[in-house]
Amino acid sequence: MPVITYRQALNETLRQEMHRDPNVMLMGEEIGVFEGSYKVTAGLLQEFGAKRVLDTPIAEEGFVGMAAGAAMIGLRPVVEIMTINFSLLAIDQMVNHAAKIHYMFGGQAKVPMVLRTPGGGGVQLAATHSQNFEVWYAYVPGLKVVAPSTPHDARGLLRSAIRDDDPVVFLENLALYNTKGDVPDEADDGDYTIPIGKATIARAGSDLTLIAYSRMAVLAMDIARRLEAEEGLSIEVIDLRSLRPLDRPTIIESVKKTGRAVVIEEGWLTYGIGAEIAATIQEHAFDYLDAPVKRVAGVEVPLPYAKVLERAALPNDKHLIKAIREALYGTRS
Amino acid sequence: MTKTANVEPATLSLAVSNDPVENTAYITDFSNDDPAELRSIYRMMLLTRRFEERTGEMYTKAKIGGYCHLNLGEEATVVGLMSALKPEDYIFTNYREHGYILARGVEPGRIMAELFGKDTGVSRGRGGSMHLFDIERHFMGGYAIVGGQIPLATGVAFALRYHEQPGVVICQMGDGTTNIGAWHESLNMAKLYKLPIIFYVVNNGYGMGLKVENGSAEPELYRKGCAFRMHGERVNGKDPIAVRNAVQRLRLMAQDDGEPAILEAVSYRFRGHSVVDPARYRDEEEVRRGREDDPVLRFAQNLLDAGILTDEIMKTMAEAIEQEVAAAIDFANSSPDPQIEDLFTYMYASPVANMPGPEDALEAARIARGEF
Ligand SMILES: Cc1ncc(C[n+]2csc(CCOP(=O)(O)OP(=O)(O)O)c2C)c(N)n1
Ligand SMILES: [Mg+2]
Numbered sequence: 001m002p003v004i005t006y007r008q009a010l011n012e013t014l015r016q017e018m019h020r021d022p023n024v025m026l027m028g029e030e031i032g033v034f035e036g037s038y039k040v041t042a043g044l045l046q047e048f049g050a051k052r053v054l055d056t057p058i059a060e061e062g063f064v065g066m067a068a069g070a071a072m073i074g075l076r077p078v079v080e081i082m083t084i085n086f087s088l089l090a091i092d093q094m095v096n097h098a099a100k101i102h103y104m105f106g107g108q109a110k111v112p113m114v115l116r117t118p119g120g121g122g123v124q125l126a127a128t129h130s131q132n133f134e135v136w137y138a139y140v141p142g143l144k145v146v147a148p149s150t151p152h153d154a155r156g157l158l159r160s161a162i163r164d165d166d167p168v169v170f171l172e173n174l175a176l177y178n179t180k181g182d183v184p185d186e187a188d189d190g191d192y193t194i195p196i197g198k199a200t201i202a203r204a205g206s207d208l209t210l211i212a213y214s215r216m217a218v219l220a221m222d223i224a225r226r227l228e229a230e231e232g233l234s235i236e237v238i239d240l241r242s243l244r245p246l247d248r249p250t251i252i253e254s255v256k257k258t259g260r261a262v263v264i265e266e267g268w269l270t271y272g273i274g275a276e277i278a279a280t281i282q283e284h285a286f287d288y289l290d291a292p293v294k295r296v297a298g299v300e301v302p303l304p305y306a307k308v309l310e311r312a313a314l315p316n317d318k319h320l321i322k323a324i325r326e327a328l329y330g331t332r333s
Numbered sequence: 334m335t336k337t338a339n340v341e342p343a344t345l346s347l348a349v350s351n352d353p354v355e356n357t358a359y360i361t362d363f364s365n366d367d368p369a370e371l372r373s374i375y376r377m378m379l380l381t382r383r384f385e386e387r388t389g390e391m392y393t394k395a396k397i398g399g400y401c402h403l404n405l406g407e408e409a410t411v412v413g414l415m416s417a418l419k420p421e422d423y424i425f426t427n428y429r430e431h432g433y434i435l436a437r438g439v440e441p442g443r444i445m446a447e448l449f450g451k452d453t454g455v456s457r458g459r460g461g462s463m464h465l466f467d468i469e470r471h472f473m474g475g476y477a478i479v480g481g482q483i484p485l486a487t488g489v490a491f492a493l494r495y496h497e498q499p500g501v502v503i504c505q506m507g508d509g510t511t512n513i514g515a516w517h518e519s520l521n522m523a524k525l526y527k528l529p530i531i532f533y534v535v536n537n538g539y540g541m542g543l544k545v546e547n548g549s550a551e552p553e554l555y556r557k558g559c560a561f562r563m564h565g566e567r568v569n570g571k572d573p574i575a576v577r578n579a580v581q582r583l584r585l586m587a588q589d590d591g592e593p594a595i596l597e598a599v600s601y602r603f604r605g606h607s608v609v610d611p612a613r614y615r616d617e618e619e620v621r622r623g624r625e626d627d628p629v630l631r632f633a634q635n636l637l638d639a640g641i642l643t644d645e646i647m648k649t650m651a652e653a654i655e656q657e658v659a660a661a662i663d664f665a666n667s668s669p670d671p672q673i674e675d676l677f678t679y680m681y682a683s684p685v686a687n688m689p690g691p692e693d694a695l696e697a698a699r700i701a702r703g704e705f
Contacts, residue, residue: 025495051495057525062484062518069488072473073423075495092515096478097485105466105474106457107679141689142680165682197686245687 001182009151009183010040010116010172013158014078018048021076024162027054027063028080037082038118038177064090064115068098068167071113078162081117084133084171090115091136098167099142110165114158118172120215120266122314127302130310132267134214137169138243144196145243147171149217151181153241156194164196171243173215173266199247201254205236208260208327211251211277213240216264216315223320235324243273251277252284259290260327264320269297291330294323360574361635368641374416374573375636376650378408378629381432383658384441388431388448391662392608397448400477401462404432406603409628410535412436413576414503414598417584421500423471423493425486427507428463429535430475437470441657442664451668458671459679480513482506483532487519490528494591501529501587503580508597509540511554520593524561527591531583532558534595535570537602538623542614555597563593570598571628601626673698 004012017024025048030037032045032055045053056063060081067077081087087094098111121130138145144166148154154172161168184192202217203224212220217239224235236254240247255261261281263274274295281293299313363371385403392401404411407429415436418424426433434444439455447454448462456466463477473489476482486504493500510516511534523530534554538545546552555565564586568579576598586592601623605612612620636642676694684690699705 057518057521059518059521061515062487062522065481065484065515066488066491066519066522069425069485069490070492070495071488072485073489073492075488075492092478092481093484097476097481101474102682103679104456104460104464105468106455106459107682108456108466108468109473110682112682144681144685164685195686197688242685242687245685247687249687 007177009155025052060089065093078114084119120173126305130303144168147214197245199250202239203237205234209254211263255285262294264296402429409573410570410600413573417580424503425482426505428477441661445661445665449665452671453668480515483519490530508536523593529587541606565595570600
């Protein structure tokens with residue numbers, strides 16, 4: 001199995017999908033000549049030309065809507081928004097238009113587009129450039145939202161997203177681009193996809209269920225491994241992979257088995273993904289719970305610039321270990 | 334297909350027919366026109382008039398819900414535009430769109446059924462008055478978020494160019510809509526990428542109650558493309574033939590030369606912004622003058638004068654239209670409601686795991702029936 005970075009997985013998948021289907025094209029700010037703010041589209045302009053790798057003006061609402069419109073008559077645009085913070089300028093086109101067109105017009109037009117964008121903080125970009133808005137999109141029926149945490153899933157989910165006939169928000173993360181992982185050999189299963197709407201049990205365990213996605217799923221795996229090695233704990237990790245549709249059955253089944261759950265997300269706590277998952281567990285697995293569900297999330301503050309403050313505001317290994325201990329042994333006062 | 338237009342910026346005329354005199358002038362020389370086509374334009378204007386009047390009635394009878402905006406007074410603007418389009422063209426509109434989809438040839442019954450929220454409606458009862466759609470006739474939707482249709486329409490023009498397909502996109506909107514960000518972003522891209530699109534601005538004098546000049550620092554709306562070096566024209570929106578001629582010309586420019594344009598059609602809204610708006614903010618004298626110059630009556634008179642219509646033809650036409658609209662209402666009335674079991678149908682085009690499905694809809698139907 002070759003080992004590649006998350007960035008390479010995305011780049012190669014875009015290239016393969018563009019070769020596979022002439023309707024697949026890319027648009028976004030600085031994705032061509034500049035090769036993307038995070039270099040995900042490196043080399044694609046040279047390979048496919050300016051028609052299929054379109055450098056757009058700085059006009060998020062305009063070009064996201066243009067992609068949605070083009071998709072209505074069969075193009076399959078993959079749009080890059082530099083970071084999810086800037087996607088707020090395009091939210092009307094995603095939420096009021098892309099998400100509604102198929103339903104509101106009685107199934108007469110599809111919107112097969114992908115909006116790729118990284119979220120996340122931790123690199124001192126301060127309050128406006130370090131946010132997590134995936135929950136805003138995951139809130140909306142009509143959109144699909146995926147958030148892979150490994151190169152393997154990034155490739156499989158990007159393929160699924162591009163081939164899907166609905167608008168898909170594809171969440172990346174600034175801190176994941178350089179992470180490495182296995183992907184299947186081209187010869188073996190070079191065309192694998194990962195189903196949208198399905199979580200994965202990234203690691204089986206029996207003492208507690210730890211639920212996460214995107215970069216926090218990487219952290220969750222690290223901590224689960226560490227606590228097994230150091231304390232003999234058996235932690236089951238669920239990587240959600242899709243935020244809408246949400247794979248409730250996988251979560252419920254796991255919690256019925258372990259009786260305890262911790263959920264971690266990088267975004268803010270109030271009204272967050274963790275809140276939804278905690279509610280799901282109490283509705284469907286209440287009688288199986290041995291402890292209250294614990295939520296770990298970002299501190300509710302505009303993310304500050306200074307390293308010491310930023311570190312204190314983002315969820316990390318310490319927050320997670322504390323929550324796991326509380327779920328296992330109760331809150332110590 | 335779409336050649337790069339070799340137009341020097343300096344020769345890009347901004348003002349082709351912005352002369353206020355021309356703005357009130359009507360075309361009365363029909364010698365180059367096919368009489369049958371002129372009669373069918375008149376017929377469609379009359380159908381729109383009658384359809385909208387009856388729609389207003391149906392609203393007061395609570396057959397129609399939500400917001401409902403009429404094209405009364407704007408019939409020439411609507412039909413003039415539509416009569417210039419080819420089957421391969423696409424059209425996006427705002428929520429004031431009943432007349433446009435009628436003139437695109439969609440059966441009045443299916444339109445009225447949509448207003449009634451019926452399963453037989455053009456959007457299968459999921460959209461209502463503001464969200465009419467017909468994919469076969471390339472009628473790409475009424476949109477009720479002001480300006481929402483502009484980037485989408487630009488996108489269809491982009492896809493046409495990408496595939497080197499013939500045809501143009503019409504992006505219809507109101508005067509007030511030229512102040513929204515999406516307008517500026519889309520015009521810039523349309524010109525940058527040389528897209529086959531016409532931004533068709535219906536200047537009916539008002540947003541809801543806000544006068545054009547109180548909302549736009551440049552009240553001559555056809556000039557608003559100048560920052561993008563985009564061609565703009567103003568036309569008398571009460572004259573269907575003037576509108577049609579302008580659209581035909583700009584259509585070819587957009588399609589063959591990749592020169593997008595703004596066409597501002599000056600019109601007048603006979604009634605309030607929506608059917609429930611008494612429009613007290615307009616002064617009586619203005620309304621009287623606006624209504625006096627009735628585009629349907631005036632076009633009829635011009636065609637009578639030219640011998641293209643006769644009183645006899647007009648009478649027969651009016652009776653047929655009366656019946657056609659009555660039949661549309663009957664069709665809507667007798668059509669079935671959508672099934673609650675189809676609540677989630679059409680939400681996603683590609684089925685995936687864990688999305689709501691038929692069982693969730695059955696559950697919703699049971700609860701709606703009080704079975705729990
Ligand atoms: C983004 C947005 N803002 C406000 C509204 C409320 N609204 C609906 S119609 C309208 C006026 C639009 O005027 P104009 O573009 O001139 O179109 P007209 O109704 O005259 O055809 C407003 C403010 C809306 N639907 N969408
Ligand atoms: Mg108006």
